[in-house]
Amino acid sequence: MLNSAQTSGEGAVGEPEGNEAQHRRICVLIIDDDHLDRLVIKKALIDSGRRVEILEADRLETAEEILEQRSPDCIFLDYLMPDGSSLSFLETLQADFKNRYLGVILITGQGDEEVATTAMRLGAIDYLPKDRMTPDKIMAAVRQALADLKLKREVDAQRHVIENFAALLAHDLRDPLSATLGFLNLALESDRLEGEDRTNVTRALEGARYAVGLVNELVQYARNGSREFAIKAVSLEEVLLYARDVVLQSQAVAEGVEIELHGPFPWVEGNFEALTLLFQNLFQNSVKYRKPDEIAHVSVRFREVGDKSEIRVRDNGRGIAPEERDRIFRPLTRGSQVGEQRGYGLGLATCVRVVGLFDGDIRVESALGEGAEFIVTLPTLFKADPE
Incomplete structure (x- = not known):
């Protein structure tokens, strides 16, 4: 296995003289089993004049060992590695909170747009085909990675x-x-x-x-x-059952509420505690804003959309005016149909935060007097219980 190597130079990676960033040495990890490809990237980094420390790994296992000890600013990751899936490695890397300021650039010998799209969805900052991997493009990718991470x-x-x-x-x-x-x-x-x-x-x-x-x-x-929530495989069915039980624990609520779960539901990428809070807020929202003198009926259904799980939470409540569908997700904001029901305007804002943690999304479809349907999208991991 290849050990890490260190190289340094003076100058900047295409940055103006006097820029404070040029005086900080950056650390770049190159993960590629091809010695010549690593050499091309190393030469571009050294010739740029930037003060840079270069670490190398010819296997994913070696890269993991390096990352246990070091925190590079940028990684060049070859798509085809001999000891595992680079996309799985990328996904695991991005799921670790300590790597949130790590820029990954995927490199491959195949100009596959589908691979590029998948890599970007999993958290890669850029994608470079090897046949177009010139020094200028290598350094442009590094600059973009550093700029994106600085902004983050x-x-x-x-x-x-x-x-x-x-x-x-x-x-x-x-x-x-x-x-x-x-x-x-x-x-x-x-x-x-x-x-x-x-x-x-x-x-x-x-x-x-x-x-x-x-x-x-x-x-x-x-x-x-x-x-900092730990992201892992979560049974959506267990989350929904628990959230439903919490809402129905109140006798006063339970007598006027029906919550139906139309499973089976998949396993998703997330955190049990955070996702429970998400659906608990949605269920409570349906209960709170039901029509007067009517039983609140809530139904939850699932469908697969590509590599995502779309969970639809529908109720028979008062509904939401079209012009308020986006506004109700803002903190401390409530819709016009709340009546005398008190609230704080933070429940749906919290839902937005939760889905954002897991590369998800939430939106609502509704009309006044016809109830509301909240659509939550989360990354699917398994269609059924992996056991």
């Missing part, structure tokens, strides 16, 4: 600032609101509070409870955005 770091940093601010704000509000609740409850216990005064204090208590609930929802929303 900046976006993540801004997102964490916003999430931390929301969590801190919610934390600072929780204690005084809890104290307010306590004093209002004490006031209601007094025999001296009568008539309009008691009514006003009762309304104030309801408002304070709503505020506490909103603060708790904000904390949960912020936590979901910053948590």
